[in-house]
């Protein structure tokens with residue numbers, strides 16, 4: 001039986017899909033470390049959770065829960081875009097990746113990206129893409145991504 005530190009850490013920080021109970025474990029507060037994310041009522045959370053669940057494997061939100069504190073300390077999501085090009089190919093889009101500021105530098109971000117990329121691959125995507133700030137470029141390179149082209153955006157609100 002293995003009981004070294006690395007396997008203990010591995011068990012402590014497992015990636016799993018978002019659960020409806022995660023709202024009470026600090027999931028929204030974690031997202032607030034990423035960007036503007038006003039408080040979400042229980043009903044709003046439940047409605048959005050069910051909407052996303054109905055998309056099944058086409059939209060996955062994953063989390064890492066710290067088994068000691070019971071808090072959600074990392075998250076990310078991927079959705080699968082179905083195209084006509086590339087023989088009706090599929091593309092995975094990674095979004096909303098964040099690790100709690102107290103838990104950064106422990107390879108949790110890498111774990112989240114590996115989980116989301118593996119999911120996109122298993123869904124038959126020919127590639128997985130994401131947008132990031134220049135400060136995070138090295139992080140994503142270490143996760144196996146490379147820079148390509150530029151991002152354009154038009155905000156409506």
Ligand SMILES: CC(C)(COP(=O)(O)OP(=O)(O)OC[C@H]1O[C@@H](n2cnc3c(N)ncnc32)[C@H](O)[C@@H]1OP(=O)(O)O)[C@@H](O)C(=O)NCCC(=O)NCCS
Pocket residue numbers: 033034096097098099100103104105106107108109110111131132133135136137138139140142
């Ligand atoms: C970016 C973020 C997700 C990284 O998570 P993390 O758990 O701290 O990263 P990891 O520990 O998995 O780092 C993996 C590797 O990338 C490196 N790395 C992580 N962040 C980095 C950065 N900003 N610049 C350079 N290298 C970085 C680590 O040193 C590590 O290198 P190693 O494998 O050689 O040891 C985290 O800092 C974060 O949540 N930031 C705020 C929100 C954010 O910007 N999200 C991304 C939106 S696109």
